[in-house]
Amino acid sequence: MSDIPALLSAAEIAQAVSHRKMTAFAATEAALARIAQHDKVLNAFTDVTADRARAKARALDAAIAAGQPAGPLAGVPFAVKNLFDVQGLSTRAGSKINRDLPASPRDATLIERMEAAGAVLVGALNMGEYAYDFTGENAHDGPSRNPHDPARMAGGSSGGSGSSVGGALVPIALGSDTNGSIRVPSSFCGIFGLKPTYGRLSRARSFPFVASLDHLGPFARSVTDLALAYDVMQGPETDDPACVARPLEPTMPLLAEGIGGLRVAIAGGYFQQNLLPEAVEAVARIAKALGATQVVEVPEAARARAAAFIITTTEGAALHLDRLRTRPNDFDPAVRDRLFSGAMIPAVHVDKAQKFRRWYRARVLELFQSVDVILAPATPCIAPKIGQANFTLDGVELPVRPNIGIHTQPISFIGLPVVAVPVPLEPMPIGVQIIAAPWREDIALRVAYALEQMGVANAPAPRGL
Numbered sequence: 001m002s003d004i005p006a007l008l009s010a011a012e013i014a015q016a017v018s019h020r021k022m023t024a025f026a027a028t029e030a031a032l033a034r035i036a037q038h039d040k041v042l043n044a045f046t047d048v049t050a051d052r053a054r055a056k057a058r059a060l061d062a063a064i065a066a067g068q069p070a071g072p073l074a075g076v077p078f079a080v081k082n083l084f085d086v087q088g089l090s091t092r093a094g095s096k097i098n099r100d101l102p103a104s105p106r107d108a109t110l111i112e113r114m115e116a117a118g119a120v121l122v123g124a125l126n127m128g129e130y131a132y133d134f135t136g137e138n139a140h141d142g143p144s145r146n147p148h149d150p151a152r153m154a155g156g157s158s159g160g161s162g163s164s165v166g167g168a169l170v171p172i173a174l175g176s177d178t179n180g181s182i183r184v185p186s187s188f189c190g191i192f193g194l195k196p197t198y199g200r201l202s203r204a205r206s207f208p209f210v211a212s213l214d215h216l217g218p219f220a221r222s223v224t225d226l227a228l229a230y231d232v233m234q235g236p237e238t239d240d241p242a243c244v245a246r247p248l249e250p251t252m253p254l255l256a257e258g259i260g261g262l263r264v265a266i267a268g269g270y271f272q273q274n275l276l277p278e279a280v281e282a283v284a285r286i287a288k289a290l291g292a293t294q295v296v297e298v299p300e301a302a303r304a305r306a307a308a309f310i311i312t313t314t315e316g317a318a319l320h321l322d323r324l325r326t327r328p329n330d331f332d333p334a335v336r337d338r339l340f341s342g343a344m345i346p347a348v349h350v351d352k353a354q355k356f357r358r359w360y361r362a363r364v365l366e367l368f369q370s371v372d373v374i375l376a377p378a379t380p381c382i383a384p385k386i387g388q389a390n391f392t393l394d395g396v397e398l399p400v401r402p403n404i405g406i407h408t409q410p411i412s413f414i415g416l417p418v419v420a421v422p423v424p425l426e427p428m429p430i431g432v433q434i435i436a437a438p439w440r441e442d443i444a445l446r447v448a449y450a451l452e453q454m455g456v457a458n459a460p461a462p463r464g465l
Contacts, residue, residue, distance in 0.1 A: 004030035006168040007461060010076040010225040013171065014118065017075030020064060024057040024075030028120050031077035034169045035122065038465050042145050044154075044163035046082050047089055047124040053077070056120045071118030072228055078172040081158050082124040083131060084108040084216075085205035093207040094127040094157070096140045096330045097323055108205040109240070110174055110216055110233050117232035122170060125160030129332040131176055131209040132316060132339070133157040134184055134404035135386075139332035143386050147189060147462035148428055152383040155185035155404070158219070162189035165219045167462045172229050176206065177215045179308060180378075180408025186219060186420035187431025188383035191459045192226045192448065193219045197438045198415025199244040201230075202237035210315040211242070213308070213412060221459040223449040226419070227251045230441065251442045255449040262443065264292040265367075267376040267435075270301035274393040274406050276381040278430050282423040283377050286432045289456040290447065296371060299363045300356075304410035307353035307360075309402075311413075313342030314350050334401070361414040368437035373447050377407045378420045378431035411435055419444040421457035429460055 004027060016022035032050055039045050057075065064070050080086065083093040085104035092098045111121060126144045128136060136144040136159020144159030146152040147167035154163040158175030162185025165173045175182050177195040186193030194217045201216050208214055218229035231252055236245040266287050272280075287293075298304075317324070317339045324331070324339055331339070367374065380393055380403070390397050393406075411418055411433065417440060420431040434451075436444040451457035 006034055007221070008171070009222050010073060010171040010220065010228055013076050014072060014074045018064065018070035022075070024060040024120060025054065027075045028053050028057040028077055028122065031122050031170055038167055038169060041150050041465060042147060042163045042167050042169070043142050044125055044144050044160040044167065044169060045079065045123045046092065046126050046141055046160070049086065049121055049123050053120050053122045056115065060118060071116065072232060073114060074118035076119045076172060077122045077170045078114055078119045078174065079123045079125050079164055079170050080111060080121065080174040081127050081161050081176055083127060083176060083207040084111060084124070084174060086111065086121070086124055089124060091207050093131065094129040094138055094141070097327050098207070104205070106205060109202040109237050113233045113235070114229065119172070125164055125173060127160055128157030129335045130320065131157040131178060131181060132335045134180065135401055136162070136185065137386060145386070146383050146464065148460070148464050150464045151385055152428070153188060153386055155188035155383065157181040158185050161185060161219050162191060165189065165191045165221060166459070167465055168221070171221060171225055173219045174216060175219060177217060177412060178209050178213045179312060179412055180405035182217050182219065183378045183408045183418060183420040183431065183433060184404055186422065187378035190422040190424060190429030191219055191221055192223055192422065193217065193420040194226050194230055194441065195412060195418045196230065196441055197417045199242045200439070201233050202240045202243045204237050204239035208319060210312050212315060213312065215412065223255065223445055223452050227255055227445050246439065249442065251445050254442045254446060257446055259290065259447055259450045262373060262447065263371045264290045264373045264375065264447070265294040265296040265371040266292055267298055267374050268295040269297045271298065271376045271407055274380050275377055278382050278425055279377040279380055281425065282430045282432050283375055285423055285456055286375055286421065286451060289451055289454050292375060294371070296367055296374060298367070298410065300360060301410040303356060304360050304413050305406065307356050308409040308413040310345060310349055310353040313338055314345050317342030357413065364414060365437065372436065372443055374435040376433045376435060378433045379404055380406055382428035382430050408433070417441045417444055419448040421448045421451055422459050423457055424460040
């Protein structure tokens with residue numbers, strides 16, 4: 001069973017299973033064997049749902065043998081950040097406190113949609129406590145480790161998601177992105193990640209962080225797999241009031257349309273500052289491959305980041321206020337202190353941040369009247385060492401944890417769709433953001449697919465396992 005290649009894509013597995021050249025059970029056993037072998041190093045999983053996965057796989061094989069149609073993700077193993085509700089598990093959201101919650105009676109909507117398409121859930125993944133993290137380090141479960149160098153961060157807060165896909169334990173994982181928590185692990189772990197438009201994918205039955213900024217989305221080792229997962233998870237959902245009632249807009253049929261006629265620009269100013277040479281090189285390679293020379297200024301991006309900090313910490317503090325009062329010592333101290341600070345920010349600052357947010361969104365959307373895609377760095381550097389407290393950006397020593405997301409926060413602040421693409425530099429990969437207008441995930445994915453076909457962006461095999 002375990003001799004199935006680790007780097008087999010979701011699309012390849014689904015095709016083999018649907019044509020009865022491989023069983024879903026064999027694909028599941030192979031994933032479980034890789035998890036058992038390599039997660040001792042990566043620490044990506046907090047829960048392995050082996051019995052559930054085997055039962056699902058057997059049922060799928062029986063249905064296919066009986067002539068029932070196989071879904072587009074038939075037999076594909078996947079895993080989810082442990083803030084997704086998984087039936088039978090407490091939704092820990094990376095915390096100690098949530099372990100006292102009763103077991104979830106039902107899966108999150110996105111798990112249900114993945115499994116309806118034939119995918120097989122194999123477990124829940126490590127994450128930063130309550131998603132308030134960029135490093136992938138967890139005070140209760142230990143750090144998720146980078147598959148290319150286990151001494152380095154996987155990135156957060158979806159660290160286990162990035163580590164599990166970058167390490168080829170599963171071909172697809174789901175995570176969340178509030179200020180960059182899909183794009184940062186994608187960059188550090190050398191994989192593709194999609195943060196969809198705010199309101200596009202349902203967040204029903206997932207543990208929130210900042211409701212006005214939270215997105216859910218997929219990680220994968222190829223753009224095709226990313227699009228496959230995104231397409232099956234689309235659709236309105238009344239259990240998430242932010243989820244829009246848009247029709248399904250499949251992206252898979254559009255991937256190979258090419259990028260002829262697309263107007264690609266490079267984000268200037270703010271997005272060309274606070275970078276180490278590897279981030280500069282990654283953006284330059286992507287821009288050259290796409291023939292992009294136009295530079296656009298994203299207005300007031302630094303203020304957008306500051307406003308995102310205010311909204312994040314105050315909404316997060318409001319959500320956790322009762323827990324802060326009754327169980328302060330059960331928080332990761334770093335998370336607790338940030339939430340306490342958020343609870344003390346005056347309302348007038350929050351009001352100003354929200355008003356600025358509306359102005360900023362309108363100004364950025366104006367840019368998409370003249371361009372289709374904007375390129376920006378995903379992280380200022382390759383993955384730092386686990387436990388590294390500081391780094392130097394533009395000659396200034398800064399704390400690592402809050403500044404990893406310096407280039408992602410101004411984008412998620414207004415809910416734009418972004419595909420993070422991996423550039424396989426030495427000694428470590430690093431990501432670039434492909435940013436599109438709202439609801440144009442198809443364009444961002446087309447550009448990512450073209451870059452993958454050119455060989456400029458691709459997910460390297462794990463080097464640290």
